[in-house]
Amino acid sequence: xxxxxxxxxxxxxxxxxxxxGVDLTVEAGTVHAIMGPNGSGKSTLSYVLTxxxxxxxxxxxxxxxxxxxxxxxxxxxxxxxxFLAFQYPVEIPGVGNMTFLRTAxxxxxxxxxxxxxxxxxxxxxxxxxxxxxxxxxEMLKRPVNVGFSGGEKKRNEILQMAVLQPxxxxxxxxxxxxxxxxxxxxxxxxNALRDGNRAFLVITHYQRLLDHIKPDVVHIMSDGRIVETxxxxxxxxxxxxGYTRLQKSVA
Amino acid sequence: xxxxxxxxxxxxxxxxxxxxxxxxxxxxxxxxxxxxxxLEAGAPIKRDEYWKYTDPARLTAPLAVVDPTDARPEFxxxxxxxxxxxxxxxxxxxxxxxxxxxxQDGLTVAxxxxxxxHDLGFARDLFGRLEAAGQEKVARPLAAxxxxxxxxxxxxxxxxxxxxxxxxxxxxxxxGSSLLHHLIRVESGASIMVLESGCPTNMVLEVDIADGGSFxxxxxxxxxxxxxxxxxxxxxxxxxxxxxFTLTTDGELTRNEVLMEFTGDNASGHIAGAVLGKxxxxxxxxxxVTHGAEGCESRQVFKHxxxxxxxxxxxxxIFVRKGAQKTDGYQISQAVLLSEGAQFSVKPExxxxxxxxxCSHGSTTGQLDETAMFYxxxxxxxxxxxxxMLVAAFxxxxxxxxxxxxxxxAMRAHAARWMAERGGCEV
Numbered sequence: 318x319x320x321x322x323x324x325x326x327x328x329x330x331x332x333x334x335x336x337x338g339v340d341l342t343v344e345a346g347t348v349h350a351i352m353g354p355n356g357s358g359k360s361t362l363s364y365v366l367t368x369x370x371x372x373x374x375x376x377x378x379x380x381x382x383x384x385x386x387x388x389x390x391x392x393x394x395x396x397x398x399x400f401l402a403f404q405y406p407v408e409i410p411g412v413g414n415m416t417f418l419r420t421a422x423x424x425x426x427x428x429x430x431x432x433x434x435x436x437x438x439x440x441x442x443x444x445x446x447x448x449x450x451x452x453x454x455e456m457l458k459r460p461v462n463v464g465f466s467g468g469e470k471k472r473n474e475i476l477q478m479a480v481l482q483p484x485x486x487x488x489x490x491x492x493x494x495x496x497x498x499x500x501x502x503x504x505x506x507x508n509a510l511r512d513g514n515r516a517f518l519v520i521t522h523y524q525r526l527l528d529h530i531k532p533d534v535v536h537i538m539s540d541g542r543i544v545e546t547x548x549x550x551x552x553x554x555x556x557x558x559g560y561t562r563l564q565k566s567v568a
Numbered sequence: 569x570x571x572x573x574x575x576x577x578x579x580x581x582x583x584x585x586x587x588x589x590x591x592x593x594x595x596x597x598x599x600x601x602x603x604x605x606x607l608e609a610g611a612p613i614k615r616d617e618y619w620k621y622t623d624p625a626r627l628t629a630p631l632a633v634v635d636p637t638d639a640r641p642e643f644x645x646x647x648x649x650x651x652x653x654x655x656x657x658x659x660x661x662x663x664x665x666x667x668x669x670x671x672q673d674g675l676t677v678a679x680x681x682x683x684x685x686h687d688l689g690f691a692r693d694l695f696g697r698l699e700a701a702g703q704e705k706v707a708r709p710l711a712a713x714x715x716x717x718x719x720x721x722x723x724x725x726x727x728x729x730x731x732x733x734x735x736x737x738x739x740x741x742x743x744g745s746s747l748l749h750h751l752i753r754v755e756s757g758a759s760i761m762v763l764e765s766g767c768p769t770n771m772v773l774e775v776d777i778a779d780g781g782s783f784x785x786x787x788x789x790x791x792x793x794x795x796x797x798x799x800x801x802x803x804x805x806x807x808x809x810x811x812x813f814t815l816t817t818d819g820e821l822t823r824n825e826v827l828m829e830f831t832g833d834n835a836s837g838h839i840a841g842a843v844l845g846k847x848x849x850x851x852x853x854x855x856x857v858t859h860g861a862e863g864c865e866s867r868q869v870f871k872h873x874x875x876x877x878x879x880x881x882x883x884x885x886i887f888v889r890k891g892a893q894k895t896d897g898y899q900i901s902q903a904v905l906l907s908e909g910a911q912f913s914v915k916p917e918x919x920x921x922x923x924x925x926x927c928s929h930g931s932t933t934g935q936l937d938e939t940a941m942f943y944x945x946x947x948x949x950x951x952x953x954x955x956x957m958l959v960a961a962f963x964x965x966x967x968x969x970x971x972x973x974x975x976x977x978a979m980r981a982h983a984a985r986w987m988a989e990r991g992g993c994e995v
Contacts (some may be wrong), residue, residue: 367946370938395948407943411961417944420957425948460961461943477947 318516319343319366319485324377326358326365335361337541338377343485348517350527352552353538354560359520360404362538363489367401368394381485395421396428400483402474404490409461414473417461418443418480425481446479450506468499475506486510487518492526504529524556574610577628578709581611584630585717585747588684595684598696602715605700609707618706621881621913622852626795626821627710631745631769639741640666646765646788648978652735659739660720660746660768674728674758680721680749690753690776691723698774698801702827705887706856711799711825714772718749725753726781730760738766740793745769754781756805761972763787767796767822779805779832784812786975788982791818791849799825806832806861813970814841815979817986818849818878825854830864830892840869840969842979844986845878845910852881855899859892859925866896871966872903873959873983874910875990885917886927897927904962905935906955936962956987 319342326336335358343349353359365372366379368391379386381397389397409417423433434442447457450472462470471491478486488507492500507517507530519530527535527549535551536543539560545551570578588599612624639658643666645651655677656666662679670677683691696715702708722736740746746768752775754760759782767789777783789796796819802810816822828837843851857866872880882901903912916929936958944954963983970976 369942369946390951391942391945392948392950392954395946401946403943407937407939409937409940409943409958409961411964412944412957417947417949417957420953421944421947421949424950424953428948428950481947 318345319379319381319518321379322377324365324379325375326361326372327375329371329373335541336365339541339543341536341543343516343518345516346513347533348511348519348530349534349536350519350521350532350552351536351538352521352524352555355522357538358541359538360489363401363487363520366487367391367399392424393428395483396425398484400478400481400486402478402486402488402491404493406462406470406474408463410463412461414457414459414461415443418477422481443476443480446476449509450476450479451502452476467494468496471495471499471503472506475503479506479510484514485516485518487520489520490522491519492521492523500526501529524552527552570608570610574613575607577611577613578606578609580630581628581713582606582716588717588719591684592687594687594692595695599716601700602696602712605703606709606712606716609703609709609712612709618854621883621915622821622823622850624823627797627823631743641739641741643737646790646978646982647735647763647786647975648981649974650733650763650972650978652733652763654735654737655722656737657720657739657746657748657768659741659744660748662720662722670734672730672732674726675730675734675760676725676727678723680723680751681719683723683751688723690725691751694751694753694774694776698776698803699772699799701803701829702799702801702856708799708825710770710797711772714747714749714770714799718747718770718772720747721749721751723751724760724762726758726760727755728758730758733761733763735763735765738764738768738771740766740768743794748772750774752776752783754778754783756780759783761786765789767793767819769794769796771798773798773800775800775802775810777802777804777808777810780807781805782809784971786970786972786979787812787814788979789814789816789819789822790982793819795821797823799827802826802828802837804828804830804832804835804837804864806834808832808835810837811969811971812839813966813979814853815982816841816851817844817982818846819851820848821850823852823854825856827856827858828866829858830861830866833861834863835861836865838867838869838969840867840966841871842963842966842983843870843872843874843880844983845872845874845880846876846990847878848876849878851879853883854881855884857886857897859886859888859895859897861892863894864892864896866898867969868899868901869966869969870901871963872901872912873906873963874903874912875906877909879910880912881914882931883915884929885919886929888920888922888925888927890921892922893924895922895925895927897925899929901931902962903933904959905933956984959987960984
């Protein structure tokens, strides 16, 4: 589904190279985890894939079902089924949660040539999903992420994912700032979306999230490259040995 | 004292406008006093401090009044669901044939020319009086010119709670000058909502609100159009309420001045505006609030959205007289610039002679939040729509100042349409 080949990325405004040849293939229906120390390029990878400004791809490619992601605007990538759950969801005062989500949904549908969702249908869909994620209906009436706690923001990301139903989901440090209960709730939300076809790329610093979202494949990223790939046991090794020893053993 | 050049320019302005016809003695005196004010101040020029950001040349070019026209411009209400009583002016002439019946419970309506040829008590204490008072700290020659020459306008005497809003609709067919001077007296405990659309080249509105009276005003000025100068002079008695909101979209040169003076205690006055400018439009809001009584609250809330080479200007002053204790003065002006060529200039001023007051002002200029833009786009919202959403969110605080929800929604809809259509006109 997602295919990244030899991806090199530098910052647009400085001569700082962040990704130095990333190769990664995520098949439909699988959960891949990317682990790695701070500054290894994990978040950059998620931003480059979703089209954030400020990065320059100097080499390599990234495709979703064969379509060149890097040539598309962020909104087109979303319409193609790509979704990023942000590490730091953005507060947007003055823009209502529901308006935002419905505009997004209908814009995606329009781009794909699908009919618009009606207001009642949309409301029903959001309410059902919100309930499963223990999101208060009052929260949905507020502006996007404004006044939300850290946990509420992360749950709101998962709610958006559940409503928009992307095919390729990237979760960037979704566990950061969450207590155990909130993390379980988020993980349940993600697991509910696993349908044998949808794929996930879970970026995390710690192994604990992977206790709840079981990955099929685990990658270790370091200094802009994927340095090791293995099964779930690799995550446990990181937990036990730390990144430093692991990097040494790889080197 | 005006320089020779400024005085000559003022004479030229007076020369081109017809002399008012036969009027009552008090009206003639008021006109003569206004002429003197104008000649003493002289016509405004770019070098004047008060016109630092806006070149008044476009507003002071002598332009004859065009002949009354029989044109019947299309009427489409810009106020959405709100159904006001319409008072229509075409090229600065009142057109009863195109207007609704304006009489309602609690409201007496007359034209300015009728009023100035009779001895109407309240008009006598109002015509040119608030304008003259408004010249105390800064000369406002264009307003004096208006008092000296304007023969058209409505005189509203509000004696009760007026149920339906009155819509002053100004249409311009072809080039030419149109001068309008409206007088509104709101008696104690009475209330009215006045809506306004279109842009005369020179408009003065004098509003006198007695103790406990309430006046609300919502105005829309839509471009493209030529130069337009307006002055609203408001005087508020004790516990009176005054609220004005103006939406300005585009236009070659718009200068809106609002002067509000508190003369009775515990009154409240809110002045707000949303400015949407593209192309080479130039929109200037100049506000002067005088706190001359105790415990009054004033608010100025202005939001500017500028693209192309548009310029937005905000000059806002809060002047607190000695003894105006417990004054609460607030002012915020903000701009978001959607292009590199757009520009926002702001001059906030506080002048305070009382020692127990709360006054604050703030101003910001910036671009749309890139992180928020990316967040919206990453969810599939196309760039222009994402911009429109963030712009609507940015401007919303100004629309919130409109007390009436239906009117606020109608103004929001105009802003949304402007956002949707702005692309084609970028410079």
